[in-house]
Amino acid sequence: MRPLTEEETKVLFHNPRVQKDKVYYVSEAVMKKATAVKRKDLLSLGTCFGKFSKTGKFRLGITALDYLSQFAKYKVWIKPSGEMSYMYGNHVLKAHLGRITEDTPEHQGVVIYTMNDIPVGFGVTAKSTADCRKLDPTAICVYHQTDIGEYLRDEDTMF
Known part of the structure; x- marks a missing residue:
């Protein structure tokens, strides 16, 4: 970011x-x-x-997502096949990576989007954009930080 x-x-x-x-x-x-x-x-x-x-x-917190997604410099889009996996708190794998902002550095904070441009969470890149292209499908591209599924998982402690 x-x-x-x-x-x-x-x-x-x-x-x-x-x-x-x-x-x-x-x-x-x-x-x-x-x-x-x-x-x-x-x-x-x-x-x-x-x-x-x-x-x-x-x-x-995930409640800041709508505000911060407007200002995000680095973004990652995940394929529909990886959305549920991400929503359950798993990292984004290369197989689930739809797109990534060009020249995103390693260990950079990113906003995670669906392919329909809906922001669904925050993460940190495990590899740069160039390195992600060379990874095998099971390698981690983005480390999970938080996602909109947190509303359901942590409902009792959120507020």
């Missing part, structure tokens, strides 16, 4: 808010209306982008 431009940074980080170690992206209008609710009674506000771990590291 590429660094955000100055304008994109202003748009993205205009109203982030933290509550109970979770980072939310909130519009100004919704934020003003939420001041009528007591802080202890407020469960969430806006879109959850991720959360801070106990060690202070930030873990990006």
Whole structure:
């Protein structure tokens, strides 16, 4: 992925808010209306982008996918035959790789799409674009980070 431009940074980080170690992206209008609710009674506000771990590291959540997919520099498209495998938390194999952005480096964060351009998750490339072309069909091309199947698997702990 590429660094955000100055304008994109202003748009993205205009109203982030933290509550109970979770980072939310909130519009100004919704934020003003939420001041009528007591802080202890407020469960969430806006879109959850991720959360801070106990060690202070930030873990990006799948709920940020729709926002971040708009700004992704590196993308990977998976074939329909590999979609379900990916949704169950498996890595993207060469056999499931439909397309990959040209000149994607190794160990680069990518957004995973279906062949119909629907964003379905995040990952990290195991090999560069050039190296992926030379791999055998069972080799891993993209390491799984998170996917939209997380909504179902982690439903009880997500919010």
